[in-house]
Amino acid sequence: MVDQQNLYKVALTLLPNTGAITIRHLISYCGSAKDVLEAPKGKLMKIPGIGEKTAAGILGASSEALRQAEHLLKLAEEQHVRMLFFTDADYPSRLKTIADAPVLLYLQGNANLNARRSISIVGTRNATDYGRLVTERIVDELKPYGATVVSGLAYGIDIFAHRAALQAGLQTVGVMASGPDIIYPAAHRKYAERMLTQGGLLTENRFGTKPDAPRFPARNRIIAGLADCTIVVEGAIKGGALITADIAHGYDREVMAVPGNITSAVSEGTNYLIKSLKAVPYTSVQDLVELLNWDLQDKAAAVPSASPIFDSSEFNAEELKILQLLQQSQEELMDNLSWKTQIPISQLSSVLLGLEFKGMVRQMPGKRFMLVR
Structure with missing residues (x-):
């Protein structure tokens, strides 16, 4: 049986011309997705920024949106996919503070998206042996800290990071530019299936969505938003890894870059990030620990806590x-x-x-x- 609360949440995301910011705005005034879809036109028009056209669109499309939502929820149940709305407790708290974050996510696996420590590792698809070795070293050095490793399941640095995390016993999350039922690239299916029991696969796209070009930059914002720090291992000046780094920088998240050979094309991007002060150099895990104050956090956790600031x-x-x-x-x-x-x-x-x-x-x-x- 379809959960009615989830039904209204999913339906709200299916309304035409209603984006993430508008949906958040509507819920902040109405209280819940159900209240939005059942609100009379007059009440909707009293909400700042909601005009007659938007209000009429919500009322006119609500029945069809509910029908489509029921179909999506049944698909999700059949394929063991969890649908996380931005008001749900399991929705990533790191994304809740980002204005353009998706309001609905599709998750497969057992990942805790609110893990204490989360690091994104990204880089070029045309990775060198140096890039592979460095990626494996970074992940191996994260083992004592129990960090979640986030990446995009792509060729090169992404899959090296996922594979190393699986080997290290760390939770790893692959953020996809496709629907939850389409693994891309298909060659990484065996790793994706392993990740379902040691992390998971995450997307904002509906079932059947193919990974066309515009969806990759959108996917990158989730990768950046899920992490406390994004580490770029190798990347060209105009590559997707630098897009992710720029997004993370815009979110006021930490960015690190691995220094590379100045004669290597795939190190141009990382060296540029360091030179332009958009990233801190990564030479060992100690650089990351000091940047994020993990050492201070662990010391504080070891000391009996004082009285809380708020009783x-x-x-x-x-x-x-x-x-x-x-x-x-x-x-x-x-x-x-x-x-x-x-x-x-x-x-x-x-x-x-x-x-x-x-x-x-x-x-x-x-x-x-x-x-x-």
């Missing part, structure tokens, strides 16, 4: 979400608070007001909120 007994779940987010970012726009915490705008206003009365947050000009203490 959970004094705040409810929604208040704690806001306080924890503001502790990290210092201040946020109200709309950003809504989609990052998954608290609807209609509910968020009263939660923020309560925190202001408690002296925990302060409203700034432009509907910005900051932590007081």
Whole structure:
């Protein structure tokens, strides 16, 4: 039997002319996917940025979207694919803070997409022996830290990273530019099948989607967004690996690059990233550990924790979400608070007001909120 909540979530992604940002916006005001699809036209038009055309489109297409969603959910069940909506607890938390992240993901396997440590390793399809050896060394050095290895299942550096992770016993996630039922390239099927029991395969594309060219840059943003740091091993100046590095840089995530032979075409991209200060050189795992403060995290974890900054007994779940987010970012726009915490705008206003009365947050000009203490 199809889960009704999932049915409405999937249906929302099937509406015409309704992208990820609009879907997040609709849910932040209405509260849930079901509420969006059942809202009258007048209520939809009161939402900022939702005009008559969009509202009419939602109402006119909702029945067909629900029918298609039911078909997709049945396919997913038959093929053991989990569908993760951006409001679900299992949806990657690292992606929730990215404005252009997919609202729906298809996952096969047993991967924990919210693992404590996650590293993306990318590079050219035309990898050299040097690139293969370095990739294997990087992954092997990640073993003591239990990091998840993310890549794109492609030829070259990608498959070297996945293969090394399988050998090392690390969880590894392959992000695909195809639908969940199409393994590309087909030559990597045997590794993909092994990954289902030691990680998984992830995509934003529906069943039957072929991996055409525009889907690879889109796939790269997920690779970058899933990781705390993206490591480029080898890559040309205009290659896909540098696109991934640029995206990670734009997400304010760490980027590292392996220095290469200055006479090698596949090292031009990595050397350029280092020279232009877009990436930190990777020479050993210690560089990564110091960049991400893993050593300090492990030391802190070994020491008995002091009293938490926020006493959970004094705040409810929604208040704690806001306080924890503001502790990290210092201040946020109200709309950003809504989609990052998954608290609807209609509910968020009263939660923020309560925190202001408690002296925990302060409203700034432009509907910005900051932590007081």
